[in-house]
Amino acid sequence: MTIAVTVAAAEVRLDLAELRANLQEADAGILVAVLAQVTGEVSVVDRFADRITFTPDPPEQRGSTDPETHAELVDALVEALANPRPAGAVPGDDPELFARVAPLALGTDVGAEYIGLLLEQGGFQPSQPVLPRTAKLPADFKVTIIGAGIAGMAAALECAAAGIAYEIIDRNDDVGGTWYTTVYPGIGVDTPSAYYSLSRDINGDWSSYYPQGAEYQRYLKSVADKNALRDHIRFSAEVQALRWVEDRKLWEVRTVAADGTQDVSYANVVVPAAGYLNRPRWPELAGRDTFGGVSIHSAEWDPELSLRGKKVAIIGAGCTAVQIVDASVDEVEHLTVFQRQPHWVAPRKRLTDDVPAHRRWLNAHVPFYANWNRLKSFWGTADNNYPVIVRDPEWAAEHLSISPANDVLLQMCRDYIDRVFGADTDLGKKVTPDFAPYGKRIIRDPGGYYAALTREHVDVEASEPAAVNERGILTQDGRQIDLDVIIYATGYHLDFLSTIDIRGRDGVRLAEVWGDSPSAYRGGLVPGFPNMFISSAPNYSPGHGAGHNFGVEVMVHYLMECLQLMAQREASTLEVTPEAFEAYVRHIDETMAQTVWCHTPTAHTYYRSGGRIVTAFPFKLIDVWQSHRAPNEEDLLVR
Known part of the structure; x- marks a missing residue:
């Protein structure tokens, strides 16, 4: 039946x-x-x-x-x-x-204040408009989106739903951003897969609670195909420069194609949606170029490279290194992990990450x-996880952790260390950080990382290499380690659009405005750069929970509200005032001062640049969501 x-x-x-x-x-x-x-x-x-x-x-x-x-x-x-x-x-x-x-x-x-947020984040309803949709933008109005990862695709979908003409420009030849370009062994999602999707396009068929990158890339490709996004994407074209043309009230977009062909186009609004972790960071190691074996950065992985039977060193102990070690420990003849600084590692909570068939x-x-x-x-x-990142001064004065909630996580991670390595063992001490959890990004063990470090053919060096030579690596205490492959899992340069020459009003360069401490107002707005909404903007990533997609969807909603405000005012430009910008950034910094990132000075983290925490926001998710429901016109110049 x-x-x-x-x-x-x-x-x-x-x-x-x-x-x-x-x-x-x-x-x-x-x-x-x-x-x-x-x-x-x-x-x-x-x-x-x-x-x-x-x-x-x-x-x-x-x-x-x-x-x-x-x-x-x-x-x-x-x-x-x-x-x-x-x-x-x-x-x-x-x-x-x-x-x-x-x-x-x-x-x-x-709480009642969460109902609207949860209706949207559960995909029960699309993001609800606040400003009345009674006015239309000019017929020739165009939005140019830079990047075809999740942020760029989210912006494109909302433009399409609103009937706004758009184009996506991406330097790759397919959608997906980092999930397309990064293919090292074991690469995976460390946000629960059921959530790490677009709320308007929920995938209920993940094979794993934390799937491999290729599965997530397939999801993003399916979103592009179902919504005909490829018809609006210019692939294999890299944006080199953006220049505001005041007399036309347009952005000039200069690109170069893979074959060297250069192009100039124009847009009323630009949405830089490229992530800020793109350029691989290679460490400054004496002799690095002299190694006679294979040197490879995790961000530039060669799928043809086999580690089977090889003597391998991996430099780094962050999320990437953890995933590579977990995936390759059974293949290598010998593995040496060079750990500059340990991370707190949370255990896998389930026996398996496979999503049950039912x-x-x-x-x-x-x-x-x-x-x-x-x-x-x-x-x-x-x-519910927010107290983990907020400092309790009385508690922090007497503990390594910064609050009782933070201590629960610390004790869980310490217990995990003791279970795997044994209490007070040398190896256990090597992998134990000296700062509170979340001082740098916490890592989820894929299932076999800590266990791998205990294997007979695996060594952990609690330091960076002293030098590299033709045969391998020289350790800090003078030992020679002969190798076939050196893997550099050493992260990325923190690039907030620094690879694009962006010039706003009067030719002012965004790189000069930002220096080494980038900042932005709601919607990724910066004074003097009209009609530019930076998707992966400074202080737009949740630091205590949810995922990157939350910040993306909040920003895109705000973008659409701002475009509607322009339509209502029959305006050609919108930008934040310097006063509102400074007040907003000051509010971020004052709130940030009470978080874990400002009270873990020994933690080396890419969250920090120029003395500021520039990646995470220090607020509750509900506060960020509510503050982006509609533009505050008093903060803006709409002309």
């Missing part, structure tokens, strides 16, 4: 026995939420709420109940799916209903199920 079910506006027929079998494995809290949304009956919450309990399923809370209640839930949902209400009669984004079911699905209380099936076949799974991944690492 089969029934017809509508999921994501598409009707599918489901085998009733298969549906029941998978529902038996489902999260009971989500089932209550789905049942309420499918029926539109808030009484469902009263009927089941007291019978749902929650257990940790890191970073989430799993809803459970007794077998009899679960069977009752399954029966009720099957009946509701078999007898659907008329299309549109039960909106899935009803705020009042959503507010009642959210605590049951998410496993925690949900969850993938439910995501694909049950209305709203994938939305709730995405939202649970977001909520589990959202503002």
Whole structure:
């Protein structure tokens, strides 16, 4: 027997026995939420709420109940799916209903201020406009987006939805940004996959909770294909310069193609959406160019390179090095890890990262199920995690950690070290940092990194190499290590658009305005650079939870509101005033002063440049979301 079910506006027929079998494995809290949304009956919450309990399923809370209640839930949902209400009669984004079911699905209380944010982040509704859409931009208005990674694609999708002409320019020959260009062994997503997607294009079929980069690249390609983005992308073209042309109120965009062909185009608005970690950073090591074997940077990995049976050294101990070690330890003859500074490493919370088959099936076949799974991944690492980065002065005065919440994470990481290496062992001491967790980006063990460091054919050097020579590496204490391959997992230069010659009003260069301490107002705005919205702007990345995509979607919403403001005012330019810019940056710095990054001086982190923390924002996610709902016209010059 089969029934017809509508999921994501598409009707599918489901085998009733298969549906029941998978529902038996489902999260009971989500089932209550789905049942309420499918029926539109808030009484469902009263009927089941007291019978749902929650257990940790890191970073989430799993809803459970007794077998009899679960069977009752399954029966009720099957009946509701078999007898659907008329299309549109039960909106899935009803705020009042959503507010009642959210605590049951998410496993925690949900403040009223979060409802709008969660409706969007769960993909239940698109980002809601604030300014009335009563005015139109000129027919020839054009937005140029630089970069076809997740940020550029998000901006493009919103422009398309609003009917605004756009073009994406990307130096690569396909979409995906870093997930297209970076292919080292073990590369993976360290944000939960259910959340690390666009809220308007949720993928419920991830194979892993933390998939490999190639799977994420396939997702981004599918987004481009489904939305015909390629028709608007100029591939294999690198933007060399942006110049504001005052008399035309346009940006001049200069590009060079892979074949050397140069081009000049114009746009009313430019959205630089290139990430700030692009250029590989090679360490300054004496003799680095003399090595007779293979030298390779993780960012420029050769897929043809085999490490099997090789004597390998890897320089670095960050996320990239951890993933490479985890992926290659069984292949190499011998591996030496050169660790300049240890990171805090969190253990994998599950026995396997594979997403259970029933969850993938439910995501694909049950209305709203994938939305709730995405939202649970977001909520589990959202503002409930904020206290981890905020300093408690009294606590910090007597502890390595900066607060009780931060200490919970520190103790978890220390316990992991003790379990794998043994308490007070030399190797355990080597991998133990001397700063609070989050002082530099915390790392998730893919499953076998710490275990790999204990293997007989693996050595850990708690220092950088002294020098490189033709045979290999000379250690700080004078030992020679002969090698076949040296892997440089030494990160990137922090490039906030520094590779593009950007000149605003009166020819002022953005690089000179920023110096070594870049900063921006809401929407990535900088005074003197009208109609430029920098997607991967300074202080736009969440530091305590969620993921890069959160900052991207917040910024893109703000961009669309600003474009609507221009349409309403029949304006050709929009830019932030110097006074508002300075006040906003001052607010960032004052709030940042109370965070972990300003109280872990021994931590070497790319978050810091010119004495400022320039990558992360120091605010709660809800505060950032609310402050970007609509432009404050008093802060702007709209002419």
